[in-house]
Amino acid sequence: xxxxxxxxxxxxxxxxxxxxxxxxxxxxxxxxxxxxxxxxxxxxxxxxxxxxxxxxxxxxxxxxxxxxxxxxxxxxxxxxxxxxxxxxxxxxxxxxxxxxxxxxxxxxxxxxxxxxxxxxxxxxxxxxxxxxxxxxxxxxxxxxxxxxxxxxxxxxxxxxxxxxxxxxxxxxxxxxxxxxxxxxxxxxxxxxxxxxxxxxxxxxxxxxxxxxxxxxxxxxxxxxxxxxxxxxxxxxxxxxxxxxxxxxxxxxxxxxxxxxxxxxxxxxxxxxxxxxxxxxxxxxxxxxxxxxx
Amino acid sequence: xxxxxxxxxxxxxxxxxxxxxxxxxxxxxxxxxxxxxxxxxxxxxxxxxxxxxxxxxxxxxxxxxxxxxxxxxxxxxxxxxxxxxxxxxxxxxxxxxxxxxxxxxxxxxxxxxxxxxxxxxxxxxxxxxxxxxxxxxxxxxxxxxxxxxxxxxxxxxxxxxxxxxxxxxxxxxxxxxxxxxxxxxxxxxxxxxxxxxxxxxxxxxxxxxxxxxxxxxxxxxxxxxxxxxxxxxxxxxxxxxxxxxxxxxxxxxxxxxxxxxxxxxxxxxxxxxxxxxxxxxxxxxxxxxxxxxxxxxxxxxxxxxxxxxxxxxxxxxxxxxxxxxxxxxxxxxxxxxxxxxxxxxxxxxxxxxxxxxxxxxxxxxxxxxxxxxxxxxxxxxxxxxxxxxxxxxxxxxxxxxxxxxxxxxxxxxxxxxxxxxxxxx
Numbered sequence: 254x255x256x257x258x259x260x261x262x263x264x265x266x267x268x269x270x271x272x273x274x275x276x277x278x279x280x281x282x283x284x285x286x287x288x289x290x291x292x293x294x295x296x297x298x299x300x301x302x303x304x305x306x307x308x309x310x311x312x313x314x315x316x317x318x319x320x321x322x323x324x325x326x327x328x329x330x331x332x333x334x335x336x337x338x339x340x341x342x343x344x345x346x347x348x349x350x351x352x353x354x355x356x357x358x359x360x361x362x363x364x365x366x367x368x369x370x371x372x373x374x375x376x377x378x379x380x381x382x383x384x385x386x387x388x389x390x391x392x393x394x395x396x397x398x399x400x401x402x403x404x405x406x407x408x409x410x411x412x413x414x415x416x417x418x419x420x421x422x423x424x425x426x427x428x429x430x431x432x433x434x435x436x437x438x439x440x441x442x443x444x445x446x447x448x449x450x451x452x453x454x455x456x457x458x459x460x461x462x463x464x465x466x467x468x469x470x471x472x473x474x475x476x477x478x479x480x481x482x483x484x485x486x487x488x489x490x491x492x493x494x495x496x497x498x499x500x501x502x503x504x505x506x507x508x509x510x511x512x513x514x515x516x517x518x519x520x521x522x523x524x525x526x527x528x529x530x531x532x533x534x535x536x537x538x539x540x541x542x543x544x545x546x
Numbered sequence: 547x548x549x550x551x552x553x554x555x556x557x558x559x560x561x562x563x564x565x566x567x568x569x570x571x572x573x574x575x576x577x578x579x580x581x582x583x584x585x586x587x588x589x590x591x592x593x594x595x596x597x598x599x600x601x602x603x604x605x606x607x608x609x610x611x612x613x614x615x616x617x618x619x620x621x622x623x624x625x626x627x628x629x630x631x632x633x634x635x636x637x638x639x640x641x642x643x644x645x646x647x648x649x650x651x652x653x654x655x656x657x658x659x660x661x662x663x664x665x666x667x668x669x670x671x672x673x674x675x676x677x678x679x680x681x682x683x684x685x686x687x688x689x690x691x692x693x694x695x696x697x698x699x700x701x702x703x704x705x706x707x708x709x710x711x712x713x714x715x716x717x718x719x720x721x722x723x724x725x726x727x728x729x730x731x732x733x734x735x736x737x738x739x740x741x742x743x744x745x746x747x748x749x750x751x752x753x754x755x756x757x758x759x760x761x762x763x764x765x766x767x768x769x770x771x772x773x774x775x776x777x778x779x780x781x782x783x784x785x786x787x788x789x790x791x792x793x794x795x796x797x798x799x800x801x802x803x804x805x806x807x808x809x810x811x812x813x814x815x816x817x818x819x820x821x822x823x824x825x826x827x828x829x830x831x832x833x834x835x836x837x838x839x840x841x842x843x844x845x846x847x848x849x850x851x852x853x854x855x856x857x858x859x860x861x862x863x864x865x866x867x868x869x870x871x872x873x874x875x876x877x878x879x880x881x882x883x884x885x886x887x888x889x890x891x892x893x894x895x896x897x898x899x900x901x902x903x904x905x906x907x908x909x910x911x912x913x914x915x916x917x918x919x920x921x922x923x924x925x926x927x928x929x930x931x932x933x934x935x936x937x938x939x940x941x942x943x944x945x946x947x948x949x950x951x952x953x954x955x956x957x958x959x960x961x962x963x964x965x966x967x968x969x970x971x
């Protein structure tokens with residue numbers, strides 16, 4: 254009987270494992286393999302270059318630029334939606350009139366694909382008739398035509414705002430779920446003891462929201478690592494690499510310059526960074542579990 | 547524990563997998579030719595579907611097309627090449643891009659077909675040799691070609707009191723100054739996707755250093771730090787510094803620039819003849835609402851070259867239906883009716899000399915005359931130099947349009963990037 258069960262377990266797991274192997278494991282191993290070659294992406298002939306592609310990373314000023322942008326992107330992708338999401342969750346949880354409607358409105362952007370969000374914000378930032386410049390012109394009385402996405406000083410930050418607009422709703426919903434788990438008796442006791450709202454948030458609510466915060470931060474990090482599509486739609490890493498992140502730099506090297514070997518080396522570095530972050534996340538998750546055990 | 551339901555589930559999964567594999571087998575589809583191209587939307591997809599329907603009627607072969615947007619096509623088709631998943635036929639740009647794919651061994655030579663169908667007598671001579679021959683073999687059939695000129699709004703020019711279009715660089719600058727004095731922005735440029743800016747570099751280089759030097763630069767024999775290239779950037783910078791370009795060109799696409807000219811917000815734009823297809827679709831009248839003039843002479847005595855891309859069709863090496871693919875290519879280029887229709891839809895010049903040029907619009911006849919009177923026909927920058935080098939140069943042009951002040955440093959960086967790309971070829 255035991256053997257029979259084991260057979261069926263293996264049989265039913267075989268196909269998902271095969272799909273996972275073909276779609277995830279095989280490309281991953283291929284990336285490792287090609288990172289040691291000078292393959293251009295479609296020529297059947299290539300040579301092994303050892304660690305040449307990895308050595309090149311240290312002299313590539315565009316890679317350094319992409320690392321800095323990735324750090325800015327990830328920091329902003331964690332801090333901005335988390336803080337805004339927390340603020341909105343506290344506001345809605347405090348039973349403001351129309352809270353349920355606001356909750357739906359703020360959550361709506363997360364239902365849209367990053368491509369749609371990117372296109373909406375491309376129109377908002379359009380220099381001649383975009384909503385942002387039109388609103389600024391109305392406020393200042395001066396014609397505004399700043400090209401937010403076409404200037405190297407603002408392109409990355411303009412995309413971060415669009416990204417945060419989408420991701421805030423997700424953080425808000427997770428924090429709201431966390432807030433419902435906090436006993437109301439506890440908050441009432443605090444209030445009766447004469448604590449101020451700020452003190453209650455800092456000393457009671459935030460510590461009890463730690464599990465929700467871990468989830469929000471982890472999701473923000475994972476989503477920001479995946480945040481390629483919105484950048485591709487809004488700036489394509491431009492103008493002239495000013496909004497290149499590691500993922501975008503990898504794409505440009507692999508598919509626009511046809512340096513697939515070097516692009517694979519960048520993807521290996523990106524993989525190691527993602528792996529480190531996921532490792533830290535699981536450690537934090539374990540700590541949270543220990544608190545509740 | 548595992549009963550009939552699980553067994554049925556497993557059997558269903560295996561059946562679906564088998565069905566997918568069976569229908570994915572391309573060998574079963576011998577009566578069709580697969581094609582991928584970049585002629586989407588206003589670039590002529592509907593017209594192309596009509597042509598494919600006509601082909602099916604004549605040959606019984608179904609053309610199964612999978613169009614991809616122009617910019618995404620550049621990457622998408624090479625990804626398919628990498629996976630040995632190319633369609634039987636795909637559209638491609640003649641020049642360095644085709645050379646790049648031919649070098650990788652992904653193309654099927656069409657020398658036999660070329661002789662059999664007498665294509666040498668059909669294809670226009672100015673483009674036949676440069677566009678079709680790679681490594682001593684013919685790989686590409688030109689499907690249509692374009693000319694890059696300075697397209698302008700005649701109403702705006704008339705309003706500014708400009709009757710004669712400039713023939714020299716000094717006359718051109720004087721015209722820009724006159725337009726500005728009337729409150730009209732002289733030049734619109736939509737360089738968001740970078741490539742529209744390349745035409746300024748191309749023409750200034752062709753008109754100052756000449757086609758031979760340009761060919762050397764495109765093949766890596768000359769350097770971006772040469773005085774010839776510095777001179778080009780200096781001339782281009784003069785226009786930017788003078789405020790001749792509409793602001794925020796890096797935020798606009800080529801169609802935005804075309805719209806600006808059509809509306810009269812700017813007087814002219816340097817663009818290919820595909821702009822005529824776009825304007826015709828928007829009900830602008832050739833010769834009345836738009837016209838063009840050839841890029842002016844900058845240095846006397848330099849051979850006058852025309853510039854533009856050649857759209858072609860190639861057959862992939864692993865094509866499942868080579869005979870059908872060759873029939874399609876022959877039908878597309880050798881049939882004057884198809885060529886005339888395509889030229890009209892796309893705003894292109896036909897590669898087939900048997901097409902009656904009197905059926906072109908007045909603007910396209912003008913373009914054909916300019917090409918015929920030119921000393922040479924050059925492919926534009928991103929088709930003349932290998933794609934990895936073009937990638938470096940195109941970024942430089944966009945950076946230059948944002949702030950041209952540091953162009954000498956930009957040229958040094960471009961040369962470093964180009965050297966690196968040539969070395970990795």
